[in-house]
Amino acid sequence: MKLNTAGAAFALLSVASAASLQSRQSANSVPGMACWPTTAEWKAFNKTVGGALRATVPWAKPCFQGNAYNTPFNADQCAYIEANYADNPIIGPQGQPCGPARERQYGSFSQLNWEVCGASECLLQSAAPQVVQPLIRQCGLGRMSAYYVNATRPDQVQSTIAFCKSHKIFMSIKGTGDDYLGRSSSANSLALWTWNMKKLEYIENWTASSCPAANYKNVGIMGAGIAANEAEEFFTAKGMQITAGAVQSVGLAGGYGMGGGHGAFGPKYGLMVDNALEFDVITADGVARTINQCNDPDLFYAMRGGGGSTYAVLLNYKFKVFPEVSMYFYQFTADFAQPQGPLALPVNNPGLYTAVSSLAKNQQMFVDNNVSSYNFYYPGSFETYQILPTDDADGMQRLKDLTASYKKTLESIPGTIIKSDNYTVFQHQTDFAQYTTPIAVRNTPQGFAEVLAGRFIPDTMFQSNDSIDTLTKAFLTGLQATQNPLDILKPIAAQIYVTGPSGPNAPNKDNSATGVNPGWRNELWEVIYAAGWVQATPQVAQDAITEIVHKGMDNLRDITPGGGCYMNEADYLEDDWQTAFFGSNYNRLLSIKKKYDPTTFFNCWKCVGWTGASDPKYSCYNKSTNPLVFTLPI
Ligand SMILES: Cc1cc2nc3c(=O)[nH]c(=O)nc-3n(C[C@H](O)[C@H](O)[C@H](O)COP(=O)(O)OP(=O)(O)OC[C@H]3O[C@@H](n4cnc5c(N)ncnc54)[C@H](O)[C@@H]3O)c2cc1C
Structure with a gap:
């Protein structure tokens, strides 16, 4: 060197x-x-x-x-x-380099x-x-x-x-x-x-460090550098599933595992931080610690949602894994004959209104039944993917019953060209993730510049036709406001993720065990607007695009006062970021930060x-x- x-x-x-x-x-x-x-x-x-x-x-x-x-x-x-350079994730065969080239x-x-x-x-x-x-x-x-x-x-x-x-x-x-x-x-x-901390281990009967209360069956251990695809391959081979996110290239133990970590199992098993059992860390004083609910419990609480780069360097993440269940899947994708293109007016498109409002009307019922989803809306098209993970032998029929009315509404939207409208099942998480990763990364392409803004939409917004109307209009106004002429080459959708710990079945409802934003516990939608640019885009244009995304979220901010968003999928210009990213947990998280990192090393x-x-x-x-x-x- x-x-x-x-x-x-x-x-x-x-x-x-x-x-x-x-x-x-x-x-x-x-x-x-x-x-x-x-x-x-x-x-x-x-x-x-x-x-x-x-x-x-x-x-x-x-x-x-x-x-x-x-x-x-x-x-x-x-x-x-x-x-x-601007590839989507490349999924290597087992033992080969994995993830997109730009992560290696x-x-x-x-x-x-x-x-x-x-x-x-x-x-x-x-x-x-x-x-x-x-x-x-x-x-x-x-x-x-x-x-x-x-x-x-x-x-x-x-x-x-x-x-x-x-x-x-x-x-x-x-x-x-x-x-x-x-x-x-x-x-x-x-x-x-x-990145090269690549430990992976599965332990059927795991013993926590000096903490019998934390002992658990079916536990995974992963090093700080493990990306989702590596973990999914490893645990699928053990007959297990993990609370990974939408895209296989994302690291699971770092920012994802310490900031939240949402995915298709959100309504069923909660966030990644909900499933954390123990961390091996090095704190700012250089001390190696194994932390859990008994040892340094306040630090453990803070690192379950308080974010990466804040409290310690994480070395190993020990977490609950779950016996494999089938992942039933309904997808509906359609183009609108009119209007098309980024300069069209989505707010005036009754078809888009129906697509969004019909999701909203079914939303509480979906999460009550563990159905998670990814939904993408463009001025001229939309895509909706509903997922039911279950070991129920009638899982396919259950998903069909749950989505029947939603499907019928989507099929009857006038002026659409339906591209796909079908059910399928993935037996393994790896198959599911390899199918959904390219769908998700189309809207967050790597190798481009990108800014985004996010917002939680709480369950109260889904309780009446009036509030659903308000929500739908605010969402579509934001979709329109965040259209970026530079996205003509690579359109980025307005996104609705239903992958949080929503619904009655997710754990940690009172949020007392985790430092994650309490907004996660009663949100049904995580809305994301994003836009990008390429090299040589003038600074003035970059600033304008950034502002478009920042301001584009204002309608949803206005109808969710005091609310927040996911700290990892957020606007870097978010004004009251303490409230938005950490909610009422901020002061406690800060006092724990001062205790373990008094000189603000991190x-x-x-x-x-x-x-x-x-x-x-x-x-x-x-x-x-x-x-x-x-x-x-x-
Ligand atoms: C394509 C794409 C798809 C995504 N999909 C999802 C999704 O489905 N669900 C979801 O929840 N999120 C998703 N995210 C957001 C993701 O959670 C964040 O990007 C997260 O910050 C990634 O963490 P990382 O460690 O991989 O990234 P990095 O950029 O490497 O790190 C993120 C932060 O964590 C810190 N950090 C990293 N490693 C450590 C460590 N060992 N110890 C201490 N601090 C550390 C870093 O300093 C930084 O502050 C997605 C992101 C992308 C780009």
Whole structure:
């Protein structure tokens, strides 16, 4: 590994700028400051982590050429990157690399906006990555850290924490890099990359650590770097199912497993955090702890919903798994003959109104019967997928009975061209996930920039025809408001997820065991609006798109006062984020944060204990008023 890049950075920074940086607050050390490690110190640190320190290489760098810092254009490597740049998840056969190509190295993140810092970037053109190569411009690190530790062992995590503390460097943590709020990349941080923590274990009769009350039958253990497809393959082979989400590339133990984690089993088994039994973690003091309902119970509570990068580095996640049941599935997809396209007026489309309101009218009944769903609405089409997981031998008939009236209503919407209207069954979670992943990722494509906004719709909104009318109109107004001309190439739907712990059968109804947003306990819908852009989109257009999505949610915010959203599928500009992301749990979560992390070693954008937009480590967020931080050239 070359460690001479820090030296190059010293030359670039003027004495004056370095001096002004000195005054910045702690844990924001940047190259040029006295506390930034020397090359010798980086080398010594590398030894303490067993040679796992790496210099970050932006993934697309082999496609660039033509300046002092770039290695030459590499046609073969570039061709692979082009081919996989904006891919949907690639599901490898067992034992092969899994997940989308852009998760397999540190130097790329799922959404391009979280790779960029101001003018510093190393992006290809997502819509046509292969068009012009080599690219003759600076390939910059953007908001990626200059160095990262490819961590596979607890002692490497402890050494990294100690090194960051002694040099006042911010430590960022990346698992998959899927975070929609950019919380896993931070310029001038030292990153801990947990992707290669790949432990997977199934224990039939599991004994908790010094906590008989937590002992459980059918328990899974997964390392911090496990993605959903890896876990699904492993547990399916054991005849078990897990509370994974819609897309197989998402990491289960990191942001997902500590922030909530919703999926098709939501109404039946609850969220991922509901099924957590024990965590192995390293806290900010460098202490390795095994936490559960008996040991550090307040920390365990907080890490079940209080979010990633906030309380500790999670090493292993121990959780309930469930004997396999069949997943019965009803899908209805249709185009409207008129109106079509992103500039059409969805609010004036009576067919869309019927599609949305008929879901709302059936919603409480569906979740009461453990039916979860994914629903996507575009100006010119819609798709609805209803899922009933059950071991009932009559499961198919039950789903048909439950959805009969809904199906009839959808079939009778005038002016539709029905594309699919059928029932099927998946015997294994892997089959289900491989079918649904491409459907879900169409609306959250990787390798594009993306912003989104989310909102919980509580069960009270579904209780009368009047409130359903209000809800439907507000939803469609938002759908219309969030239409983005740049989405013509890749339309993104307004989405309704019915995958939370809704209905009477989900666990932890009083939410006392988990720090997750209490809004999850009585929501029926999680609504998401999203929009994206590609490389070279002018900043003014990026800001406009971001604002469209932010404001597009206002109608639903207005009809759900005091409500909230899922912290992981949220608007990074959400104003009252403490209430929106954590609800009434925020103060308790903050006091636990202060107890276990009194110096705010862990921090992330709008997380519990956030230091605020004026903290220099957040200057890459383009709405920040701060000047851009320096990043090391590569
Ligand atoms: C395509 C796609 C589909 C999605 N579908 C769903 C879904 O169906 N259901 C759902 O609930 N969510 C879904 N999400 C949202 C998902 O929950 C978040 O993106 C989540 O942040 C992903 O966690 P991660 O660890 O994989 O990502 P990362 O970006 O790696 O990390 C997310 C956050 O957790 C921190 N973190 C990661 N690992 C650790 C660790 N070991 N210790 C401490 N902190 C850590 C990071 O620093 C960051 O703050 C989806 C996201 C995408 C991109």
